[in-house]
Amino acid sequence: MLMNMHVIDPASHAYPEIYKLMIGAIVPRPIAFVSSRDAAGVLNLAPFSYFTGCSTNPPVVCFCSAVRTGPRPHKDTLENIRATGEFVVNIVTEEIAGPMNATSAEVAPEVDEFALAGLTPLASERIAVPRVAESPIQMECRLRQIIEISPLPGGGNLVLGDVLLFHIREDLLVNGKIDPDRLRAVGRMGGPTFVRTRDRFDMPRPK
Known part of the structure; x- marks a missing residue:
């Protein structure tokens, strides 16, 4: 049966309207909880759901840092990675969803979001950027490339990083695979809505 469809041309709509469509349609989205540090050593934490x-x-992992309006169009995370070439992707679980959300607040560059969210910086092994101790999976990354998609407000910069080391909590690994019931990861929907990953179903791939 054919469905009635709305046809929307992005060229005829303001970008905030298109943003709402994209975050409502591209769901659920995993969250990259990215830790970074600036050239002076100030720590930063920020969540990215284009990941x-x-x-x-x-x-290689990638996430997109959106271009904002105002005097500081680029997020501190992007500027830090440009300056140091290093970052950590920390996986967000139900246990740290609240602190993760706290770091999405707009604060001055000199604010340490680890302290703001009450999270613990844990030294990495191959890079200078610390991991989030409370996250059960952490990936130490070295910058591979930044691709500017658009410099306009609502545009983005795609950050690609080589994973140098995985840190995975021991109880999560079962026969070389990560147990989703023990991980309890969360994802992002549209607006302020998040999703748990408890309701799942299997579909074996056809041979």
Whole structure:
């Protein structure tokens, strides 16, 4: 049966309207809880829900930092990674969803979001940027490339990072796989809505 469909041309709508459509349609989205530090050593934490893996050989992850309006169009995370070439992707679980959300507040660059959210910086092994101790999966990353998609408000910069080391809580690994029931990851929907990952179903791939 054919469905009635709205046809929307992005060229005829303001970007905030298109943003609402994208975050409502591209769901659920995993969250990259990115830790970084500036050249002076000030720590930063910020969540990004335009996030995924894009290669396994070598392992590469990517996230997009949106361009904002106002005097500081680029997030501190992006500026820090440009300056140091390093960052950590920390996976967000139900236990740290609240602190993660606290770091999404707009604060001055000199504010340490680890302290703001009450989270613990944990030294990495191969980079100078600390991990989030409370996150059960952390990926130490070295910058591979930043791709500017658009410099306009609502545009974005795609950040690709090589994963140098995975840190995974021991009880999560079962026969080389991560147990989703023990991980209890959360994802992002549209607006202020998040989703748990408890309701799942299996579909074996056809041979």
